[in-house]
Amino acid sequence: xxxxxxxxxxxxxxxxxxxxxxxxxxxxxxxxxxxxxxxxxxxxxxxxxxxxxxxxxxxxxxxxxxxxxxxxxxxxxxxxxxxxxxxxxxxxxxxxxxxxxxxxxxxxxxxxxxxxxxxxxxxxxxxxxxxxxxxxxxxxxxxxxxxxxxxxxxxxxxxxxxxxxxxxxxxxxxxxxxxxxxxxxxxxxxxxxxxxxxxxxxxxxxxxxxxxxxxxxxxxxxxxxxxxxxxxxxxxxxxxxxxxxxxxxxxxxxxxxxxxxxxxxxxxxxxxxxxxxxxxxxxxxxxxxxxxxxxxxxxxxxxxxxxxxxxxxxxxxxxxxxxxxxxxxxxxxxxxxxxx
Amino acid sequence: xxxxxxxxxxxxxxxxxxxxxxxxxxxxxxxxxxxxxxxxxxxxxxxxxxxxxxxxxxxxxxxxxxxxxxxxxxxxxxxxxxxxxxxxxxxxxxxxxxxxxxxxxxxxxxxxxxxxxxxxxxxxxxxxxxxxxxxxxxxxxxxxxxxxxxxxxxxxxxxxxxxxxxxxxxxxxxxxxxxxxxxxxxxxxxx
Amino acid sequence: xxxxxxxxxxxxxxxxxxxxxxxxxxxxxxxxxxxxxxxxxxxxxxxxxxxxxxxxxxxxxxxxxxxxxxxxxxxxxxxxxxxxxxxxxxxxxxxxxxxxxxxxxxxxxxxxxxxxxxxxxxxxxxxxxxxxxxxxxxxxxxxxxxxxxxxxxxxxxxxxxxxxxx
Numbered sequence: 001x002x003x004x005x006x007x008x009x010x011x012x013x014x015x016x017x018x019x020x021x022x023x024x025x026x027x028x029x030x031x032x033x034x035x036x037x038x039x040x041x042x043x044x045x046x047x048x049x050x051x052x053x054x055x056x057x058x059x060x061x062x063x064x065x066x067x068x069x070x071x072x073x074x075x076x077x078x079x080x081x082x083x084x085x086x087x088x089x090x091x092x093x094x095x096x097x098x099x100x101x102x103x104x105x106x107x108x109x110x111x112x113x114x115x116x117x118x119x120x121x122x123x124x125x126x127x128x129x130x131x132x133x134x135x136x137x138x139x140x141x142x143x144x145x146x147x148x149x150x151x152x153x154x155x156x157x158x159x160x161x162x163x164x165x166x167x168x169x170x171x172x173x174x175x176x177x178x179x180x181x182x183x184x185x186x187x188x189x190x191x192x193x194x195x196x197x198x199x200x201x202x203x204x205x206x207x208x209x210x211x212x213x214x215x216x217x218x219x220x221x222x223x224x225x226x227x228x229x230x231x232x233x234x235x236x237x238x239x240x241x242x243x244x245x246x247x248x249x250x251x252x253x254x255x256x257x258x259x260x261x262x263x264x265x266x267x268x269x270x271x272x273x274x275x276x277x278x279x280x281x282x283x284x285x286x287x288x289x290x291x292x293x294x295x296x297x298x299x300x301x302x303x304x305x306x307x308x309x310x311x312x313x314x315x316x317x318x319x320x321x322x323x324x325x326x327x328x329x330x331x332x333x334x335x336x337x338x339x340x
Numbered sequence: 341x342x343x344x345x346x347x348x349x350x351x352x353x354x355x356x357x358x359x360x361x362x363x364x365x366x367x368x369x370x371x372x373x374x375x376x377x378x379x380x381x382x383x384x385x386x387x388x389x390x391x392x393x394x395x396x397x398x399x400x401x402x403x404x405x406x407x408x409x410x411x412x413x414x415x416x417x418x419x420x421x422x423x424x425x426x427x428x429x430x431x432x433x434x435x436x437x438x439x440x441x442x443x444x445x446x447x448x449x450x451x452x453x454x455x456x457x458x459x460x461x462x463x464x465x466x467x468x469x470x471x472x473x474x475x476x477x478x479x480x481x482x483x484x485x486x487x488x489x490x491x492x493x494x495x496x497x498x499x500x501x502x503x504x505x506x507x508x509x510x511x512x513x514x515x516x517x518x519x520x521x522x523x524x525x526x527x528x529x530x531x
Numbered sequence: 532x533x534x535x536x537x538x539x540x541x542x543x544x545x546x547x548x549x550x551x552x553x554x555x556x557x558x559x560x561x562x563x564x565x566x567x568x569x570x571x572x573x574x575x576x577x578x579x580x581x582x583x584x585x586x587x588x589x590x591x592x593x594x595x596x597x598x599x600x601x602x603x604x605x606x607x608x609x610x611x612x613x614x615x616x617x618x619x620x621x622x623x624x625x626x627x628x629x630x631x632x633x634x635x636x637x638x639x640x641x642x643x644x645x646x647x648x649x650x651x652x653x654x655x656x657x658x659x660x661x662x663x664x665x666x667x668x669x670x671x672x673x674x675x676x677x678x679x680x681x682x683x684x685x686x687x688x689x690x691x692x693x694x695x696x697x
Binding site for chain 3: 073076115116117120121123124126127128130131134135138146149150153154157160177
Binding site for chain 1: 364367370371373374375377378380381382383384386
């Protein structure tokens with residue numbers, strides 16, 4: 001029991017550090033990828049291939065002037081970015097990162113919390129994720145920040161619906177709300193994307209909207225809103241907002257890989273006859289590769305598509321994605337009924 | 341209206357077909373294009389290590405030439421200032437005193453010669469206008485400064501060094517064709 | 532033992548934020564304190580082994596309804612203290628109504644036998660599987676009826692929200 005608690009603590013800290021590191025280097029990768037897409041090199045001055053660039057950025061953010069508007073609500077102004085960061089880090093708790101480890105004859109699950117309502121937990125976190133942005137945007141007492149916050153919240157509420165509906169089809173197929181069961185069911189190449197291509201597409205689009213990434217980055221639309229909800233933020237508070245976006249990208253990539261791309265499974269991997277711990281490590285790397293793939297997709301889309309107009313965003317969410325998601329649920333239900 | 345190129349397209353407000361309205365094919369097409377750019381040759385010039393290739397007759401900072409004996413060629417005639425479209429050149433002339441023959445080639449010289457590098461557009465008209473082959477543009481760049489005043493270059497910055505080894509080579513700019521061109525009085529600015 | 536501490540912490544948090552909803556000057560703060568109350572109550576659900584209820588509580592109340600509240604309050608910009616003083620008789624009536632509610636609650640809890648209550652950890656009714664079975668087997672008709680009711684309410688809201696006369 002004590003070992004389990006120590007192990008869980010270690011795992012949680014490992015995932016925390018991993019998320020932070022990945023978010024840090026996502027900033028570099030994003031700038032690199034943006035450069036390559038535009039026939040440039042991207043940052044390459046700080047260290048070899050610019051590997052020290054995230055450190056330089058972090059130091060810069062820490063030493064920038066700490067600015068607070070006079071008429072801001074002091075407490076909420078600080079609460080906003082902290083809450084955003086906190087909520088972004090919460091989701092990783094229910095994601096199964098790999099198969100069980102075996103140490104001294106004891107098995108340890110590579111998942112911080114295997115709660116039987118894992119998917120609902122993710123929905124809950126996503127639905128309260130909007131608070132950080134709204135509080136920050138309102139507390140700045142700036143019209144652009146407020147408009148950005150209002151946009152962010154209405155966008156996130158709208159796309160949450162289609163997102164949840166697209167997952168309901170998966171839940172119907174699996175018969176469980178636990179992330180662990182969903183992954184276990186996708187053994188080998190039995191991935192959910194093969195059965196739910198439409199659901200995957202809807203979820204992918206909604207994930208873009210939920211993480212406020214281009215082409216749905218209207219909450220921070222520079223051309224109209226200066227900087228959106230973080231117009232009045234500077235130094236590390238701004239850093240927290242930007243950082244949380246990259247953590248959200250990482251976590252949503254993990255969720256998509258878990259729900260649709262078979263999590264840590266890869267065809268033929270379990271037939272190699274690896275020892276349990278090596279197998280767990282390789283499986284974890286497989287999951288990480290899938291997350292990286294999604295990270296690249298995020299950036300690829302960002303540097304390809306222009307930003308949507310606000311009415312187009314709402315029309316897409318309410319008039320296309322939600323009916324499609326409902327249709328997907330109905331079709332899945334009929335197929336399940338016929339196969340019984 | 342006549343088309344300047346054959347690339348123009350006639351636009352219309354026709355209804356999009358279903359295939360066009362679901363957008364996904366168009367998005368994938370766009371993604372294919374951007375993906376192609378991932379492996380293109382990068383156009384960046386890595387500046388401190390690599391410098392951009394300059395033309396032999398690049399028009400950069402000006403130089404006031406000396407003749408073979410090290411005397412200043414400029415006689416402060418003011419033709420360059422007249423030719424300058426940006427009105428960047430100004431000068432004050434002075435008369436050569438006895439004993440200064442080794443400094444100035446003619447009896448009249450420019451005691452002050454200033455070019456405002458913020459106004460200059462580096463067109464090279466001063467070089468074309470000069471009857472004494474005294475002013476030339478070089479391949480050297482105008483350095484950046486923090487104060488505007490520092491961009492007004494006087495004779496200290498413009499006149500080339502006395503040491504014959506450090507003279508600036510302008511032979512690439514002054515080919516026989518150029519000299520022939522300058523002699524031709526039918527050109528307006530040579531008159 | 533551990534759960535007892537958590538229970539006390541959550542209860543204090545719930546009561547404190549509930550009082551602060553009324554006491555805080557800015558409407559935005561009231562809304563946020565109300566959200567905190569909801570989180571504390573969700574924590575209580577978890578202690579009662581009703582995780583599904585807890586999560587749904589967070590999704591529906593904190594994630595959807597309170598966000599809409601926040602939305603409205605933000606846009607109305609109620610910062611200025613515009614609340615006019617209510618006349619005396621309104622206060623008296625409010626006092627009487629509140630007192631009666633409290634009387635009823637006290638009466639209910641006096642009659643409630645704590646000993647007969649089941650240990651929350653032995654009942655599995657709050658888990659999603661059992662809850663789903665009960666809802667879709669034993670109470671299927673009321674459940675579907677309530678969903679129809681919600682649909683009706685939604686259509687009504689849309690109709691009310693429309694500008695043109697019908």
